[in-house]
Amino acid sequence: MQTAHSSIELEQEKVIEEFSQFTDWSDKYEYLIDLGKALPALDEKYKTEFHLVKGCQSKVWLHAFVKENKLYLVADSDTVITKGIIALLIRVLNGQDILDIEKADLTFIEAIGLKSHLSPTRSNGLISMIQHIKSYARNLSITSQPEIASDPASQQALMIRQIKEVYDPEIPVDIWELGLIYTLGIDEHGKVQITMTLTSPACPVAGSLPLEVQEKLMQLPFVTDVELTLVWNPAWSKDRMSDEAKMALDMF
Amino acid sequence: MTTLSSGSSLLITDVTNIRKDFPILSRTIHDKPLVYLDNAASSQKPVQVLDSMDHYYRHTHANVHRGVHTLSQEATELFEASRRRIADFIGAPNEAEVIFTRGATESINLVAYTFGLSQLMEGDEIMLSEMEHHSNIVPWQIVCAMKKANIKVIPILDDGTLDMEWFERNLNAKTKLVAVTHVSNALGTINPVEEIIRLAHQQGIPVMLDGAQATPHMSINVKKLDVDFYAFSSHKMYGPTGMGVLYGKSSWLNLLPPWQGGGEMIAEVKWSGTTYNKLPFKYEAGTPDIAGAIGLAAACEYINQFDRDGMLQYEQALLTACTKAMESIPGVRTVGTAPHKASVYSFIIDGLHPYDIGTLLDQQGIAVRTGHHCTQPLMERFCIPGTVRASFAIYNTMEEIEKLVQATRKAIQILT
Numbered sequence A: 001m002q003t004a005h006s007s008i009e010l011e012q013e014k015v016i017e018e019f020s021q022f023t024d025w026s027d028k029y030e031y032l033i034d035l036g037k038a039l040p041a042l043d044e045k046y047k048t049e050f051h052l053v054k055g056c057q058s059k060v061w062l063h064a065f066v067k068e069n070k071l072y073l074v075a076d077s078d079t080v081i082t083k084g085i086i087a088l089l090i091r092v093l094n095g096q097d098i099l100d101i102e103k104a105d106l107t108f109i110e111a112i113g114l115k116s117h118l119s120p121t122r123s124n125g126l127i128s129m130i131q132h133i134k135s136y137a138r139n140l141s142i143t144s145q146p147e148i149a150s151d152p153a154s155q156q157a158l159m160i161r162q163i164k165e166v167y168d169p170e171i172p173v174d175i176w177e178l179g180l181i182y183t184l185g186i187d188e189h190g191k192v193q194i195t196m197t198l199t200s201p202a203c204p205v206a207g208s209l210p211l212e213v214q215e216k217l218m219q220l221p222f223v224t225d226v227e228l229t230l231v232w233n234p235a236w237s238k239d240r241m242s243d244e245a246k247m248a249l250d251m252f
Numbered sequence B: 001m002t003t004l005s006s007g008s009s010l011l012i013t014d015v016t017n018i019r020k021d022f023p024i025l026s027r028t029i030h031d032k033p034l035v036y037l038d039n040a041a042s043s044q045k046p047v048q049v050l051d052s053m054d055h056y057y058r059h060t061h062a063n064v065h066r067g068v069h070t071l072s073q074e075a076t077e078l079f080e081a082s083r084r085r086i087a088d089f090i091g092a093p094n095e096a097e098v099i100f101t102r103g104a105t106e107s108i109n110l111v112a113y114t115f116g117l118s119q120l121m122e123g124d125e126i127m128l129s130e131m132e133h134h135s136n137i138v139p140w141q142i143v144c145a146m147k148k149a150n151i152k153v154i155p156i157l158d159d160g161t162l163d164m165e166w167f168e169r170n171l172n173a174k175t176k177l178v179a180v181t182h183v184s185n186a187l188g189t190i191n192p193v194e195e196i197i198r199l200a201h202q203q204g205i206p207v208m209l210d211g212a213q214a215t216p217h218m219s220i221n222v223k224k225l226d227v228d229f230y231a232f233s234s235h236k237m238y239g240p241t242g243m244g245v246l247y248g249k250s251s252w253l254n255l256l257p258p259w260q261g262g263g264e265m266i267a268e269v270k271w272s273g274t275t276y277n278k279l280p281f282k283y284e285a286g287t288p289d290i291a292g293a294i295g296l297a298a299a300c301e302y303i304n305q306f307d308r309d310g311m312l313q314y315e316q317a318l319l320t321a322c323t324k325a326m327e328s329i330p331g332v333r334t335v336g337t338a339p340h341k342a343s344v345y346s347f348i349i350d351g352l353h354p355y356d357i358g359t360l361l362d363q364q365g366i367a368v369r370t371g372h373h374c375t376q377p378l379m380e381r382f383c384i385p386g387t388v389r390a391s392f393a394i395y396n397t398m399e400e401i402e403k404l405v406q407a408t409r410k411a412i413q414i415l416t
């Protein structure tokens, strides 16, 4: 057995205990819906594209911030059942140590019989929300040292690391190595200026790449805003790929 | 419940027997009997269809059109007999005009790529409607971007019918094809396709219909319609998934270039150049879904055993009863109130999100679809995030509608 339970685990156990009282599905959902309704409304200023977590059936907005190595969350959704689950997630994760959040195994959702709400076919934004919280926590654990958070070179490196997680759908090389990013900079207020292009103006699938880049950058705690400009001039060509990318593509 | 069984008593007695043909209907969901009302997404399959495919794999399977051996010949005969049966089902004069595809989506892509790439010039127009499924939007966007052609969108009126005046006014010499849905999957609207075809043909413009939601409900005759292309999916009409059909007039299919290349679709392959097979094989590259074709033919036969008018009437009675009962619930608003509708009932409830309603209906064993139904531009037109959609098949009952109504009341009560 483990020696010390983190408070995340203790809180999960409490939730499971609470839900074990319900024998009827409707009591359980009524409770969940009450939790959803009681969740304080998110400040309108956070209900923007930047805070929107991708979901197709319902929308989830998430704003997370850190104080003294603890993560704090506020979130909202347009559906009340999703809000109920968000309320539970916040209850379990809010104010917890970022290192614990990064490692947390959120088993309570399955234990209380709500796992189906995390299935991809629901596409309600909850899975993405959890992913966002975790990658946010991961980034925070790296950047929580004040010297990194304010050092331009470290910030640049972290931004590039985030961008390198984005892929053009048909190409097995990340968009940084592909050379799609033309300029990248950040000012002292945390506002990022980025210009990028796409491999071809006719590629409709790649149309979501700019949004993905914005989302990835917004996950960095020191980023407050992202101004992304899509340019076609100069047009992208194979010469812009890094040597690594060229090699990777030759091998495929 | 007596209030609900309006004018359909004749068939209701049969429905008990019909339901026995569909093994899945005896399943339970969350310990409650399954009430399957998501037929517009995909219908369930009768044993007749399941058995036809099972029997084929157990006794007759071999590759088609390839061998002198007995099994291959038997498989080929069965496959081609299926094509004839499906051609009959849609009134196609010539079975070579029935191309097997993966589904309505692939059928539409076939037209978009062959017709679009060979016939469109810069500045030409393709006319679609505001109620199209994404599968009749995106292929045209891709092809129009390649050819610098434009998409014109026929607007719809508030009741979910096409603005036919706009349509007539905007057909012009630049219009190269009209591609519209026969029946709307999100609203149920049955479009006036005879009129659309008449007006387009007056100006020499061909018409493609997306029949994915029409073939499960109405009897289709492509010859009478005089339609140029007709696309549909097997899985929405009691047949297997992964199978679909493109009907095309042979005058068009002979004229258009081939699409996918491979085996079966060739006459002779040489490094200096390849000649193509005749119809329908020109458009069927590679080993086809043989069992799928057999299953779809069995589904056509299954549907054909019913009096088609009676079937339509029964489904209409379900729709009418459902609409009336649901509209009596405070806050329920029907989305799509066209005078002619297939058995698709879309609704929203004031102040409640479709996702929440769908979730609570599911808890009560009721399968409905929630969301935008792959028609985002249409949802935008109505300024709603989506709807809850109940769609009916021949095996649904008045009792199930009553369950939907009760379950919706319960969902509202929990949510408010």
Ligand SMILES: Cc1ncc(COP(=O)(O)O)c(C=O)c1O
Residues within 6 Å of the ligand: B040, B041, B102, B103, B104, B105, B106, B133, B135, B136, B181, B183, B184, B185, B210, B212, B213, B233, B374
């Ligand atoms: C009107 C309409 N068109 C096309 C399609 C696409 O059919 P499939 O996914 O079987 O290719 C559907 C399916 O939902 C539909 O409802």
